[in-house]
Amino acid sequence: MASHTEALKTADGISLKLSLQRSLRRKKRNALLLVAPLFLFILVTFLFPIFDMLLRGVENSITEEILPTTVVVLADWDPALGKLPEEEVFKAFTVDGQIAAKAKIISRLGKRLNYEKSGFSSLFRKTGRKLRKFDPEKLTSTYKENLIKIDKKWGQVETWALLHRESGSYTKSYYLAALDLTQNAEGNIEWKEADSRIYIDLFIRTLWLSCLITFLTILLGYPIAYLLATLKSKTSNLLMILVLLPFWTSLLVRTSAWIALLQKEGVINDTLVAIGIISDDSRLSMIHNSTGTLIAMTHILLPFMILPLFSVMKTIDPSYVRAARSMGATGFTAFRRVYFPNTIAGIGAGGILVFILSIGFYITPALVGGVDGTMISNFIAYHISTSLNWGLAAALGAILLALVLALYILYDKLVGVDNMKLG
Amino acid sequence: MPESNSEALVRFENVQKSYDGEVLVVKDLNLNIAKGEFLTMLGPSGSGKTTCLMMLAGFEPATHGEIYLDNVPINRVPPHKRGIGMVFQSYALFPHMTIGENLAFPLEVRKMSKSDRDAKVKKALDMVQLGAFADRRPAQLSGGQQQRVAVARSLVFDPDVVLMDEPLGALDKNLREQMQYEIKHIHDRLGVTVLYVTHDQSEALTMSNRVAVFDDGVIQQLAPPDVLYEQPENAFVADFIGDNNCLGGVVTEESENSCAVQTADGSNIRANKINIAGKGQKSTLSIRPERVIVNPEDGKVPNVFQAKALELIYLGDHIRTRMEVCGNDQFYVKIPNSSHHADLNKGDVVNIGWNEYDCRALDAQ
Helix, strand or coil: CCCCCCCCECCCCCEHHHHHHHHHHHHHHHHHHHHHHHHHHHHHHHHHHHHHHHHCCCECCHHHHHCHHHHHHHCCCCHHHCCCCCHHHHHHHHHHHHHHHHCCCHHHHHHHHHCCCCCHHHHHHHHHHHHHHCCHHHCCCCHHHHHHHHCHHHHCHHHHHHHHHCCCCECCHHHHHHCCEEECCCCCEEECCHHHCCHHHHHHHHHHHHHHHHHHHHHHHHHHHHHHHHCCHHHHHHHHHHHHHHHHCCHHHHHHHHHHHHCCCCHHHHHHHHCCCCCHHHCCCCCCCHHHHHHHHHHHHHHHHHHHHHHHHHCCCHHHHHHHHHCCCCHHHHHHHHHHHHHHHHHHHHHHHHHHHHHCCCHHHHHHCCCCCCCHHHHHHHHHHCCCCHHHHHHHHHHHHHHHHHHHHHHHHHCCHHHCCCC | CCCCHHHEEEEEEEEEEECCCCCEEEEEEEEEEECCCEEEEECCCCCCHHHHHHHHHCCCCCCEEEEEECCEECCCCCHHHCCEEEECCCCCCCCCCCHHHHHHHHHHHCCCCHHHHHHHHHHHHHHCCCHHHCCCCHHHCCHHHHHHHHHHHHHCCCCCEEEEECCCCCCCHHHHHHHHHHHHHHHHHHCCEEEEEECCHHHHHHHCCEEEEEECCEEEEEECHHHHHHCCCCHHHHHHCCCCEEEEEEEEEECCCEEEEEECCCCEEEEEECCCCCCCCEEEEEECHHHCEECCCCCCCCEEEEEEEEEEEECCCEEEEEEEECCEEEEEEEEECCCCCCCCCCCCEEEEEECCCCEEEECCC
16 A cells, blocks of 8 residues: 555545535534524523632632722731731721721621621621721820720731731632631631531531432332333333323422421321321421431432433343343343343433432422431522522532532543433 | 154144233144254244244243143243243344353353353354454444354354244345355254244245244144245245235136136136135135246147236346236236247237146135
């Protein structure tokens, strides 16, 4: 063979590759135009807000905005020396604080710093009130003494250390808080006190419950999917409607139905008492705890397991098992060695779907979870709508996202995403 | 072929099968398959042939009757204990295993040692000329190669009987013919008993020792291929196997070996008496296209009629001519493309004729 081949050309001498590219360009442009509206929609309404939200997890411009000059002079101060800042810092704070107090925005900073250390909200409110009436002309003492007179916390190094730490445009404190960590006065990262650690346990519980729910849906969904895939199409279509029926009712209704079934005075407990299996004063508590979350979420997420399993099982030729049996394999061996390995793609697809859905599930744990059945998403919602600590909510959300991505990569390494079949 | 019960390796005795309790798919099947025989079940789809195969393999229970394997009743023996190899139309190669693992599977479940297993797998793959493919996945092989692997896998554990359910149905024509010979040669070499199901008559005639023609859940005729073609016993078999001309009529005369049949247009045809209900009853005459003589010499054949050529199709080695004769315009004659063949044109009227022996009087259709 010739060692080099000449580039192919079309009849009029243009390179074949170039000519092909030109002819495909139109096709590509059409494809791009077709997806453009949806892409723009998602970009504006979904991707951009998510990015903005995630940014809030590190964003900390509030100190700079409210105390612009204080931040500059405080930067030179080293809290590790254990001495209070110089007079100029107190002066700058008084000037900044007075402007902010008159604009009625100083309490915002107090609220922000209160996330780091309680007491700051009231400190800033009190200081703001005094500074609004403060007249520098009538100042008899130093700015330092004046501020300490307003509140003696201004005479403590920790107060200024915190202000110093949170004076940058970005902060890691939300992420630390989301991981139950805190920074001490020296700026070292350490665990929060044992009784105020909640998020690590919550993450672990969320992951554990999600794993359990995924496992339960596999356990319950596999036989159903098998039945659906092997029955005659007439019967299996009918059964498939039953599987899909829950989608026709609201999630809220289905969850409420579980409340009616599982509560202390509910249908299941009443029945068990009536037939004498349990006594009236030992009714089972199956709701407002993790059992309730587990039961209700397993039920709600079951279709998401059954559907991918079904579509994978549908493609498995029944003659595989027959062939295995004709070659001497018992029914169980044929299942274990031949049928089951061919359904792994479906288990993987259903598993990852259910797991990701349950890790971020909100409504059901909120309604039936009680205290020990709530998940991380409930706390994210709490910080978004009740405590208004959006930075912490963003940090929790970002950690959740990172966890899902990490598990996805792990799954890809173990099973291979290419093997995933959704139908 | 041996017909006595004691020599039969597989025996169906009064087997009936119904799926819904209303229709019998297999009606009273009695069939003996001798050791080493290649028996084909041939029939249109829905004739019950695959059901018979599934009953023998153990995937469908017989509704009534008993199946014997080596004189042991096997109705209650589960499929994996029957020791019957099987080749499926879809090949059923396990996609998650390599070719080698596929072949080793039956040996593994029999707890054979690794070294024995490897030797047997290699031998089986060599038999189908795929020795170099042991590490490939089924999806990496062509249809014909997958088919050969499926055959090798069904034989690797030395079963007494191998069942093949339309194994060549998914291959193209050339490959199919090649595989027919290959399977035939493997059968000759190993002496294994094969029960083969197909709806392709040329496949059945090429490969089999005997062919059982199925229709409507009943074996219409069980005979070696040549007998089946030349001496069909009823109108269904005559029509199903090979090209055939059918002429309907009423029996007017009946003797020991021959009869006369009058067609609707009044022609009297002398025919070989095979399977008629009696004088005055309807009958179907079957004449093979190649047994029809164009312009026969006077007095040489008893049946001579005027025919009009309606259509000529050139097929290389012969010219297939559609003619109108005895009131039937779907009468085909095969004119060999020899150096002095009759030169017919469309619309020509000629005399055609045939022997009494070649015209078989069968049951009414």
